[in-house]
Amino acid sequence: MDRDDTEALVERVREATARRAPLRVLGGGTKQFLGRAVDGELLATSGHRGILRHDPAELVLTARGGTPLAEVEAQLARCSQRLPFEPPHFGADATIGGTVAGGLAGPARAWAGPLRDFVLGARVLTGDGRVLRFGGEVMKNVAGYDVARLMAGSLGILGVLLDVSLKVLPLPAGERTLALECDEPGALERLAQLSRGALPLTAGSWTGGRLHLRFEGSDATLNVIERRVGGEVVPDAQAFWASVREQSHAFFAGRQPLWRCTLPPLVPSLPLEGAPLLEWNGLQRWYRCPPGVSAFEAAAAAGGHATLFRHASGAHEVFASLAAPLLQLHRALKREFDPAGILNPGRMYADL
Amino acid sequence: MTPDPALVSELKAALGADAVLVSAEACAPFECDALNTQRHRPEVVALPRSAEQVMAVLRACRRHATPVVARGAGTGLSGGALPVAGGVLLVLSRLNRIVELDPERRLARVEPGVTNLEISEAAAPHGLYYAPDPSSQVACTIGGNVAENSGGVHCLKHGLTVHNLLEARVATIDGEWLTLGSPAGDAPGLPLLSLLTGSEGMLGVVVEATVRLKPLPERVELLMAAFADVRRCADAVGRIIASGIVPAGLEMMDEPAIRAAEAFVRCGYPTDAAALLLCELDGLDHDVQHDLQAVEALLRECGATTLRVATDAAERLRMWSGRKSAFPAVGRLAPDYFCMDGTIPRRHLADVLDRIGEMSRAAGLPVANVFHAGDGNLHPLILFDAGQPGDVERAEQLGAEILELCVAVGGTVTGEHGVGVEKLGPMCTQFGSDELEAFHGVKRAFDPDGLLNPGKAVPTLARCADYGAMRVHGGKLPFAHLPRF
Numbered sequence: 124m125d126r127d128d129t130e131a132l133v134e135r136v137r138e139a140t141a142r143r144a145p146l147r148v149l150g151g152g153t154k155q156f157l158g159r160a161v162d163g164e165l166l167a168t169s170g171h172r173g174i175l176r177h178d179p180a181e182l183v184l185t186a187r188g189g190t191p192l193a194e195v196e197a198q199l200a201r202c203s204q205r206l207p208f209e210p211p212h213f214g215a216d217a218t219i220g221g222t223v224a225g226g227l228a229g230p231a232r233a234w235a236g237p238l239r240d241f242v243l244g245a246r247v248l249t250g251d252g253r254v255l256r257f258g259g260e261v262m263k264n265v266a267g268y269d270v271a272r273l274m275a276g277s278l279g280i281l282g283v284l285l286d287v288s289l290k291v292l293p294l295p296a297g298e299r300t301l302a303l304e305c306d307e308p309g310a311l312e313r314l315a316q317l318s319r320g321a322l323p324l325t326a327g328s329w330t331g332g333r334l335h336l337r338f339e340g341s342d343a344t345l346n347v348i349e350r351r352v353g354g355e356v357v358p359d360a361q362a363f364w365a366s367v368r369e370q371s372h373a374f375f376a377g378r379q380p381l382w383r384c385t386l387p388p389l390v391p392s393l394p395l396e397g398a399p400l401l402e403w404n405g406l407q408r409w410y411r412c413p414p415g416v417s418a419f420e421a422a423a424a425a426g427g428h429a430t431l432f433r434h435a436s437g438a439h440e441v442f443a444s445l446a447a448p449l450l451q452l453h454r455a456l457k458r459e460f461d462p463a464g465i466l467n468p469g470r471m472y473a474d475l
Numbered sequence: 476m477t478p479d480p481a482l483v484s485e486l487k488a489a490l491g492a493d494a495v496l497v498s499a500e501a502c503a504p505f506e507c508d509a510l511n512t513q514r515h516r517p518e519v520v521a522l523p524r525s526a527e528q529v530m531a532v533l534r535a536c537r538r539h540a541t542p543v544v545a546r547g548a549g550t551g552l553s554g555g556a557l558p559v560a561g562g563v564l565l566v567l568s569r570l571n572r573i574v575e576l577d578p579e580r581r582l583a584r585v586e587p588g589v590t591n592l593e594i595s596e597a598a599a600p601h602g603l604y605y606a607p608d609p610s611s612q613v614a615c616t617i618g619g620n621v622a623e624n625s626g627g628v629h630c631l632k633h634g635l636t637v638h639n640l641l642e643a644r645v646a647t648i649d650g651e652w653l654t655l656g657s658p659a660g661d662a663p664g665l666p667l668l669s670l671l672t673g674s675e676g677m678l679g680v681v682v683e684a685t686v687r688l689k690p691l692p693e694r695v696e697l698l699m700a701a702f703a704d705v706r707r708c709a710d711a712v713g714r715i716i717a718s719g720i721v722p723a724g725l726e727m728m729d730e731p732a733i734r735a736a737e738a739f740v741r742c743g744y745p746t747d748a749a750a751l752l753l754c755e756l757d758g759l760d761h762d763v764q765h766d767l768q769a770v771e772a773l774l775r776e777c778g779a780t781t782l783r784v785a786t787d788a789a790e791r792l793r794m795w796s797g798r799k800s801a802f803p804a805v806g807r808l809a810p811d812y813f814c815m816d817g818t819i820p821r822r823h824l825a826d827v828l829d830r831i832g833e834m835s836r837a838a839g840l841p842v843a844n845v846f847h848a849g850d851g852n853l854h855p856l857i858l859f860d861a862g863q864p865g866d867v868e869r870a871e872q873l874g875a876e877i878l879e880l881c882v883a884v885g886g887t888v889t890g891e892h893g894v895g896v897e898k899l900g901p902m903c904t905q906f907g908s909d910e911l912e913a914f915h916g917v918k919r920a921f922d923p924d925g926l927l928n929p930g931k932a933v934p935t936l937a938r939c940a941d942y943g944a945m946r947v948h949g950g951k952l953p954f955a956h957l958p959r960f
Contacts, residue, residue: 269674
């Protein structure tokens with residue numbers, strides 16, 4: 124099953140560069156909805172797969188880009204470890220390369236940090252067929268610019284991820300999820316209050332009048348927290364968190380445009396219609412807006428930004444616009460890594 | 476070299492005459508950073524007081540095609556703030572205000588000249604602190620921390636600068652303002668804040684940084700374990716981490732470093748030990764208790780000859796004092812020392828220490844080892860006497876060999892001190908010409924004319940050709956038998 128497909132991928136990219144033929148980079152095909160539509164020939168990376176190294180004592184795992192995310196997580200679980208950012212799969216075929224390129228994190232994001240915090244190294248195939256290795260497999264490394272981390276959330280516009288090295292962490296001693304009934308302002312108040320303390324609140328999510336709070340630690344710690352926080356213990360909590368992470372929860376059903384707002388701490392309810400689903404202790408909020416209605420302005424006014432995550436109607440851009448000098452810089456970087464502009468052109472922004 | 480009078484008068488007009496230094500005496504204090512073996516007295520020093528004045532300096536330098544080197548407190552260990560001939564040294568120490576400290580949102584917005592420790596001191600009344608704690612934290616500034624991606628003794632658990640930085644306002648050499656990152660944690664587009672962090676002043680000048688504050692831990696415990704054998708100590712490091720415990724700090728010292736530290740600060744280290752491990756645990760009361768018992772049991776199993784848990788905060792500080800003063804303590808053993816900064820995968824710790832010992836004996840120069848064992852970041856200190864003919868060259872040679880060994884086992888030539896001018900040669904060992912060319916490409920995207928801190932951080936291909944010719948003897952790479960990955 125494991126295979127090093129580097130040569131074939133390099134050949135394919137070089138050949139496409141020579142023809143200036145745009146390529147649509149595809150891992151497991153589970154996140155094709157993310158970003159703007161790309162018109163191009165398919166470059167499949169799922170054949171380039173296999174875990175290359177994982178020594179639990181090093182807290183590092185290195186795998187080929189096409190390795191299934193599920194395989195990576197199973198390997199870590201066998202060693203009582205995990206990807207701390209709890210990435211969504213959005214389908215059985217999700218790959219580790221696609222996960223890094225997508226840059227998405229699950230419910231643990233507010234506690235553990237974003238995906239990019241865990242990228243230690245990457246082997247990258249550039250748009251003109253160069254194979255470059257950045258970063259490494261060590262925790263601290265300031266030799267050269269941190270190009271490996273630049274790949275986190277880059278949506279494949281700079282390069283194809285051949286291998287990635289990620290920092291991993293041990294599983295906690297235990298987890299417990301508590302649920303409380305409250306309205307949205309009540310949930311935001313409660314989350315604000317909890318985030319002022321030092322409790323290991325690893326996930327906080329509110330939807331449909333119910334606030335779920337997940338804590339981790341030893342049994343003794345969790346007992347103290349349960350007494351202090353109150354609410355009822357949720358028996359099948361893993362299923363709930365998986366439904367939020369994988370967007371299989373009823374909130375995400377239907378074809379209404381799905382907006383994601385990322386906000387600074389302590390922002391009150393946004394002036395958007397419809398009840399949101401709150402995640403990341405209120406730092407990430409999902410909205411179902413009618414087609415034609417935008418969340419860009421409301422998120423920006425609150426100091427954050429919005430993304431039209433799913434079910435774009437074509438009426439809006441997908442990502443919040445960049446200031447002109449910043450967009451200019453994106454173009455300049457794109458030219459350095461993909462001079463012919465053939466890798467996922469337009470996936471992030473038009474002309475990029 | 477005489478500075479361009481037109482440039483100097485433009486700078487004086489923008490900053491005020493007292494904020495532009497040109498005389499030899501006034502400029503002399505800025506001739507080096509903490510890598511004091513390399514010096515160049517700057518021809519012009521600009522001391523802006525505001526972000527707008529920083530921008531005025533950059534725009535003037537751009538107009539006059541003059542290189543500009545940003546400098547914070549000058550505590551960098553790799554010559555990143557070494558002035559360049561014919562350039563302007565942009566000193567950011569007067570931008571020293573904490574603009575906003577928001578305990579509710581747990582963030583601080585600060586100017587680049589604010590020191591690392593000032594942030595934690597300002598946050599302390601709210602039960603918060605800024606986690607990265609480089610040993611120079613009393614003096615080093617947050618602008619420099621961003622430029623170097625500074626770490627410290629607690630970064631295995633609490634992260635480096637890159638993990639604790641939310642947003643930076645940046646002035647580019649093109650005279651544009653950029654806001655990278657966001658207090659929301661995510662910003663649209665590419666993660667350029669991560670790219671900026673650790674870029675050694677090559678891509679832009681940070682005029683304001685927003686950092687995350689963390690709650691002070693409920694409980695902190697420090698264990699000290701002594702070993703009669705370095706290998707057992709190194710094994711204990713791997714065992715602790717593999718057991719599922721992530722210590723707040725995990726520091727190791729070898730015999731010469733233990734003896735030097737004990738002689739210097741009388742911190743109670745057992746001087747007959749071959750290796751010493753300091754393991755700090757922090758978090759909630761019950762969790763720390765749980766981990767403390769587990770670590771104690773593990774250390775006994777690994778053969779610790781002495782095992783002590785600090786009984787109170789005072790003893791904890793005393794036990795840390797030896798580690799934190801290890802560099803100056805070792806510095807007393809010889810007239811000069813070089814501090815290396817390689818990082819290696821932890822599993823090679825014992826072998827690499829053995830090899831460093833052999834190399835040290837072969838070179839006839841003592842080496843003391845003090846390091847962040849938890850994240851494999853070594854700080855071999857090479858002792859020498861610059862007054863002895865040939866000593867500097869032998870020490871440099873030994874240093875280069877140690878860094879090559881780090882690369883050969885899958886590590887890096889610099890874990891936290893940066894490349895600066897010091898490690899331009901070793902960079903050629905770690906990276907191939909394609910990677911180096913890609914780094915130059917990143918630089919071009921931000922600074923097409925190469926005016927920001929030119930010649931630092933990334934060696935030219937020509938320099939690497941020379942370095943290779945010097946380092947590769949008889950067509951053989953050092954440690955050719957070791958796998959390279």
